[in-house]
Amino acid sequence: MSEIVTTPPTSSTGRTLRTEEMILNMGPQHPATHGVLRLELVVDGEIVVDVIPHIGYLHRCFEKHCEHMTNYQQVIPYTDRMDYVASMTNEFGFVVAAERLLKIQVPERVEYIRVIMAELQRIASHLIAIGTYGIDIGAFTPFLYCFRDREKILDLFEMTCGARLLYNYMWVGGLSHDIPPDFIPKAKEFCAYFKPNIKELNDLLTYNEIFVKRTANVGVLPADVAINYGCSGPMLRGSGVDWDLRRDDPYSIYNKFAWDVCVGKGEMGTVGDCWDRHIVRAREMEQSIRIIEQALEQIPEGNVQAALPKRIRPNPGEVYARIESPRGELGYYIVSDGSATPYRIKARSPAFSNLSVINEISKGAMIADMVAIAGSIDIVLGEVDR
């Protein structure tokens, strides 16, 4: 790859130095891998030749645990712990799958509350993604701004279900609690407060000269490669593919709202570079606010629990249902044998497939760019390893 050195380099004492490729370990304990991930880099000088990800450090046998539950509802706390920065959407995916298997409809109020929660969660998750990405690149301040705003979303969750991170809020057939009376005014207040902050965040980070230099034209992921590797979410949209499950394979009540799908256009460099993935996340937060505002206006009164037997026994059969989580296509494949225990549950986590493309987009990059590339994928290792 680099044929720059023609004669072997020597030290000042005249000793000839070796110039072969070497292995550099990034992680498993490394702040820029966002969890416990080991990237085995084969480097030729400063240039990355090969990236071999080693995952599984957080494997907790989610799928095996599910096969030992005595009720479908018991699976939900486990789904919380997969993508622990976006627990609401994990639950959402599971309940959508289970309800499709049971062929039940939930009350309309439940759908509205779920959409509001899922979109608030998307903003919270993207704020972490953007904040920590700033830190990866060397910008510390945006991180504090992001966490300040995320805190307000966590406060909304806390007043609803008591938990700030792992909610166990969406149940099969409904919700654990109705929203408290002052939730709607507080959520509206948050939307009004947060909208100008997105612009502030973009001024501070997204269009920052140094940030653009570090991310534009780095880690370019072409659209066909992204599709072939099963990338989804901001990763796929950053490559210019106009694909969002909320619009293209509608679940819940997303077809009732007006909003736009954001795609990367290569404004600062090439379509599908790290900056495009970042801007898709930043713009999605604006769209999420739009959805939340409409949902808060339209939310009907009603019950938050569908009539369901205490022990759910779906008919034998199987279902694959998928939702758009903050990271992409979160799918649950559930097989029922007719008993109250799930026969098989597989979680198709978006971060797992998104991470698998890292070797493809890192070849030929500098070691310093590896941090920018890994951060732009926005992995949560709890979800990769399950």
Next chain:
Amino acid sequence: MSPQEILERLTSKFPDPAFGIEAKLDAQVDPFIKVSPQHIIEIAQFLRDDDELQFDFLSSLSGIDLKGKLGVVYHLFSIAKRHKITLRVEVPTDAAEVQSVESIWKTANWHEREAFDLFGIRFAGHPDMRRILLPYDWEGYPLRKDYQVPEFYNGMRVPY
């Protein structure tokens, strides 16, 4: 295209019974098509490259223990055509080998490694058939229904 139309297109392309195309369209909730594990790669190639079908997105590939048999389930979607289909192959547990579709959809690379790791299904033609989630020296395949947790792993007691 509906699952019925996809099935018809598939059977007209592969009329030979060796391909083992068998539909379960009346199945509860999600219909699926069963195919032969020896021919999955040709079928996959056709599904991806056919102009009418264009299944470019392998959403998920899951192993499943069917008690005596092991199965691999492919959830396919087409971003261009916006339709979906589920394929399934079944192999005996003691000779669990399926052709790899890694060369068709790269998603399969990690998903097949996961199925190998947790179910012990070998994928012929896979370039990198290693364990992915469990330690490389782990013994046994945990998601099989008859799996027994080993008492020790490298001298450490496993059940806690």
